[in-house]
Amino acid sequence: MSDIQSLQPERTGLLMRALEIVLTERKVGFGEIIRALGDPDTYPEHLLHWPAWERSVEVWDHSWPADVKRAVIKRSIAVHRWKGTRWAVEEALAAIGFEAEIREWFEFGGTRVPGSLAHLRSHLILARSKSRQRTLPQR
Helix, strand or coil: CCCCCCCCCCCCCHHHHHHHHHHHHHHCCHHHHHHHCCCCCCCCHHHCHHHHHHCCCCCCCCCCCHHHHHHHHHHHHHHHHCCCCHHHHHHHHHHCCEEEEEEEHHHHCCCCCCCCEEEEEEEECCCCCHHHCCCCCCC
16 A cells, blocks of 8 residues: 555545555656756756746747757846846847847937937857856846
């Protein structure tokens, strides 16, 4: 007999108790797997589109390498939190390997249309060191 506590009432038949034991024992140990699914680093590569969907990643390409997909998923919450800001645009681009410098309209002495951005320079980053990780802007 199983050492798992039954949730069935006392009058439950033998068949229902046997079914409960089989189903419960099959599910034992899945807790670690379920916790691991919340971490993009431990998620199986062929299923990375699911946590991207869960976190509302807006730009996704199935041909990206796994490390780029994981970086996009990890940064998605911060990007959504600061969505619409220069930092969010630069961070979203950095997640897919582009370093960009963007200036807002008021940084040009008011000579541009309010609400517009200017793209100054950008380049593709092939390797990114952990020392170059960005921090969240201060509120």
